[in-house]
Amino acid sequence: MSSAFDLALRAEQLGQLGRLAEAERAAREALAVDPENPRLLGTLSSTLLLAERYDEGLAVAEAACAAGPGLERPHRLRALHLSMLGRHAEAVQAGYAAVTIEPAEPAAAHGYAKVLQRAGRPLDAVRVATRVVELDPDSASAHLLLADVASDLKDRRHRELARREYETTLRIDPENAAAKHDLALLDARSRRPAKALAGLVQAGRLDPAMPQVLRTVVAVLWQLSWRVRIWLIVGTFPALAVAATPAVVVRSYAGFVLVATAALGWWTSRDLPRGTWPVLRRAVTTDRPLTVTYAALALCLLVYLSVVVTGFGLAAVAVWILLIALGWLAVFVRVVRRAPR
Amino acid sequence: MTDPLLTSLLAAVEAAPADVPLRLHVAELLLSRDRAAEALQHTSTALSHAPGDPAALALLQKVTKALADPPNPPTNPLPTVHPPTQPFPVRSLPQPTEGDPAAFDWGHAEEQVRDISPAPAFVAQEGDPVTEDVERATRPSVRLADVGGMEQVKERLELSFLGPVRNPEMARAFGKSAGGGLLLYGPPGCGKTFLARAVAGELGASFTEIGIADILDMWVGNSERNLRAVFDAARRKAPHVLFFDEVDALGQKRSHLTHSSTLRNTVNTLLAEMSGENAGVYVLGATNHPWDIDSALRRPGRFDRMLLVLPPDEGARAAILRQNLEKRPVEGIDLAKLVKATGHFSGADLTHLCDTAAERALADSMRTGQVRPLTMKDLQAALAEVRPSTGPWFATARNVALFADHDGSYDDLAAYLKKHRRL
Numbered sequence: 001m002s003s004a005f006d007l008a009l010r011a012e013q014l015g016q017l018g019r020l021a022e023a024e025r026a027a028r029e030a031l032a033v034d035p036e037n038p039r040l041l042g043t044l045s046s047t048l049l050l051a052e053r054y055d056e057g058l059a060v061a062e063a064a065c066a067a068g069p070g071l072e073r074p075h076r077l078r079a080l081h082l083s084m085l086g087r088h089a090e091a092v093q094a095g096y097a098a099v100t101i102e103p104a105e106p107a108a109a110h111g112y113a114k115v116l117q118r119a120g121r122p123l124d125a126v127r128v129a130t131r132v133v134e135l136d137p138d139s140a141s142a143h144l145l146l147a148d149v150a151s152d153l154k155d156r157r158h159r160e161l162a163r164r165e166y167e168t169t170l171r172i173d174p175e176n177a178a179a180k181h182d183l184a185l186l187d188a189r190s191r192r193p194a195k196a197l198a199g200l201v202q203a204g205r206l207d208p209a210m211p212q213v214l215r216t217v218v219a220v221l222w223q224l225s226w227r228v229r230i231w232l233i234v235g236t237f238p239a240l241a242v243a244a245t246p247a248v249v250v251r252s253y254a255g256f257v258l259v260a261t262a263a264l265g266w267w268t269s270r271d272l273p274r275g276t277w278p279v280l281r282r283a284v285t286t287d288r289p290l291t292v293t294y295a296a297l298a299l300c301l302l303v304y305l306s307v308v309v310t311g312f313g314l315a316a317v318a319v320w321i322l323l324i325a326l327g328w329l330a331v332f333v334r335v336v337r338r339a340p341r
Numbered sequence: 342m343t344d345p346l347l348t349s350l351l352a353a354v355e356a357a358p359a360d361v362p363l364r365l366h367v368a369e370l371l372l373s374r375d376r377a378a379e380a381l382q383h384t385s386t387a388l389s390h391a392p393g394d395p396a397a398l399a400l401l402q403k404v405t406k407a408l409a410d411p412p413n414p415p416t417n418p419l420p421t422v423h424p425p426t427q428p429f430p431v432r433s434l435p436q437p438t439e440g441d442p443a444a445f446d447w448g449h450a451e452e453q454v455r456d457i458s459p460a461p462a463f464v465a466q467e468g469d470p471v472t473e474d475v476e477r478a479t480r481p482s483v484r485l486a487d488v489g490g491m492e493q494v495k496e497r498l499e500l501s502f503l504g505p506v507r508n509p510e511m512a513r514a515f516g517k518s519a520g521g522g523l524l525l526y527g528p529p530g531c532g533k534t535f536l537a538r539a540v541a542g543e544l545g546a547s548f549t550e551i552g553i554a555d556i557l558d559m560w561v562g563n564s565e566r567n568l569r570a571v572f573d574a575a576r577r578k579a580p581h582v583l584f585f586d587e588v589d590a591l592g593q594k595r596s597h598l599t600h601s602s603t604l605r606n607t608v609n610t611l612l613a614e615m616s617g618e619n620a621g622v623y624v625l626g627a628t629n630h631p632w633d634i635d636s637a638l639r640r641p642g643r644f645d646r647m648l649l650v651l652p653p654d655e656g657a658r659a660a661i662l663r664q665n666l667e668k669r670p671v672e673g674i675d676l677a678k679l680v681k682a683t684g685h686f687s688g689a690d691l692t693h694l695c696d697t698a699a700e701r702a703l704a705d706s707m708r709t710g711q712v713r714p715l716t717m718k719d720l721q722a723a724l725a726e727v728r729p730s731t732g733p734w735f736a737t738a739r740n741v742a743l744f745a746d747h748d749g750s751y752d753d754l755a756a757y758l759k760k761h762r763r764l
Contacts, residue, residue: 006559009559009560010557010559013557013559013601013603013604014557016598016600016601016604017553017590017593017604019553019590139599140599141599173596173599174596175594175596176596201744204740204743204744204745205744205745205747207632208632208737208740208741208743208744208745209630209632209633209737209740209741210740211737211740213740213744214740214743274747275744275746275747278743279743279744282739282743282764
């Protein structure tokens with residue numbers, strides 16, 4: 001029969017492999033042998049944290065704290081469970097207890113930074129995450145943590161810090177899909193949608209099971225559609241202004257709009273990796289309002305094409321109508337999606 | 342039957358167990374007296390004291406040959422072995438006395454323990470149940486013909502794996518390697534393990550299923566040792582199919598295992614063992630998440646062929662449903678209708694469906710006290726409860742086909758998803 005210590009080691013190993021049911025079983029078997037052991041309680045609590053069973057995990061973490069009040073890990077686990085349950089004030093206290101017990105332990109500081117981040121204290125989180133990097137400079141997860149907490153702050157200095165840290169993470173661990181995804185998100189926020197799309201496709205390749213990649217691609221495509229709408233709104237003013245001029249002028253201007261739109265499209269998509277188009281097509285069809293938006297934008301370009309063919313400048317009014325309708329649609333979608341459920 | 346020389350020499354061996362030349366001399370004497378089993382024990386003990394000793398190795402060969410080809414019943418009397426005229430070169434032998442173990446009646450003792458089977462010459466190390474599994478593995482009787490439906494999978498299996506293995510020369514002529522492993526992937530419960538058994542049956546090879554629990558050990562270095570032992574045992578047992586179930590756990594991307602050097606080393610060992618000399622060892626793996634496997638494991642010589650095992654097609658569903666229902670009291674089952682209604686159900690889902698329907702009929706029978714056969718109504722009610730468990734897998738698989746098919750690895754998957762309008 002395996003000893004409680006063996007079983008705890010096994011539980012931790014299985015937890016690392018994501019086999020949470022087996023890890024939980026091993027941890028509970030170990031606890032049946034030695035129910036007061038804080039290390040075993042910590043192992044079970046950590047497994048429950050990975051399994052997102054925070055209520056149960058918190059109870060076990062509290063038992064671990066009672067069994068070993070001088071140990072750092074039970075306090076850290078308690079803090080993380082409390083944080084996930086939205087009990088931020090208690091979580092911060094527990095996290096602080098963990099770093100007080102072992103100030104030089106990177107895992108303790110890592111947990112505390114996460115707790116501070118979720119508690120809405122990004123500046124403090126950045127300070128603690130910086131300490132994590134100092135304690136463990138070669139760890140990709142330490143740099144990723146600092147990048148994540150820094151990216152929560154909107155100012156330029158922290159954005160630059162986040163970008164540097166994401167890049168360091170990827171230098172240490174080039175296959176880190178989370179870092180790739182988050183860096184792409186940062187690019188999207190910095191209004192670099194093409195770069196963001198390229199990063200997202202690479203993140204998807206590194207970890208195709210990551211569900212948020214396609215959602216982020218949809219968000220970036222909304223951002224791109226906004227750019228195209230702005231360009232078409234701006235472009236339609238002169239189109240209407242020249243509507244009464246000779247047909248050759250009207251045709252030339254409509255042709256210019258089409259060529260400029262194509263050039264903008266090429267400029268945006270020139271660095272996209274191979275195999276991006278199926279992803280974009282899928283993303284557009286996943287989100288119905290986005291499908292409608294891109295269909296309407298394609299219709300706007302068809303209107304311009306008809307102007308090139310017919311020389312009838314007033315047809316550009318249809319572009320205005322379509323863009324106004326799209327504006328309303330975007331407002332409606334935004335309101336509905338931001339409404340609390 | 343006492344032999345004073347041998348008796349005294351055996352006593353000497355017992356007094357000086359580490360004396361290799363003495364033990365070998367005794368073993369030779371035992372062999373010459375047709376006591377090869379005892380000679381083998383002494384030779385093995387001598388080898389454990391002096392591994393690689395040329396005299397011991399030569400004697401071991403003689404002893405094993407004697408054991409393999411037992412001599413014909415002697416027609417002539419055995420040649421007499423004369424006691425050495427000179428004292429034994431290593432030590433002078435003590436004279437046996439009355440109270441000595443040398444005076445012990447070995448013949449009588451042998452009579453007493455005759456019914457006890459002799460211990461194996463090389464005892465398997467304790468804690469190696471997985472090696473024992475390989476040693477005891479048998480050839481599965483199941484063949485591909487026993488797999489209901491799944492014609493496409495069987496055809497691809499034949500073309501990409503079984504064909505080259507059966508015709509290595511022809512495969513080589515076309516630049517295809519007969520070596521390397523086969524990775525079966527697909528949603529859970531769709532018969533990957535059964536297919537692997539059928540492959541072993543087709544190859545006429547013994548089969549061992551290796552799970553993560555057989556390999557992983559919490560102590561540093563033991564997981565790697567277990568893995569090496571499994572491959573060594575399989576090489577001794579060739580032709581042998583080693584089937585790694587849920588291979589994504591053992592061969593996870595090393596970049597995901599930065600916090601565990603043990604697990605990383607296990608992946609490295611798996612890579613090394615798969616690249617080694619594995620003549621007659623066919624390595625098969627099964628996973629629900631091939632995208633989580635370390636890319637090095639998919640390189641030539643390792644799991645260089647992938648086969649998508651999809652939920653059972655109509656033929657396979659009919660076979661599974663029939664198998665699940667035939668031992669139960671049934672009435673008016675429209676199998677064709679049932680097959681149509683169970684698209685995307687895995688084999689395990691179909692079994693669950695039949696069990697749920699059977700539970701309803703059983704509950705009814707218990708209420709009324711009379712056996713009521715299972716009907717279509719029970720199955721339709723069960724259909725409302727049991728949903729195909731393959732849904733979440735296909736949700737992830739869709740992302741995989743979108744993002745990760747840049748090298749064509751998932752072409753089969755993409756084609757299936759397109760055909761079923763899921764991509």
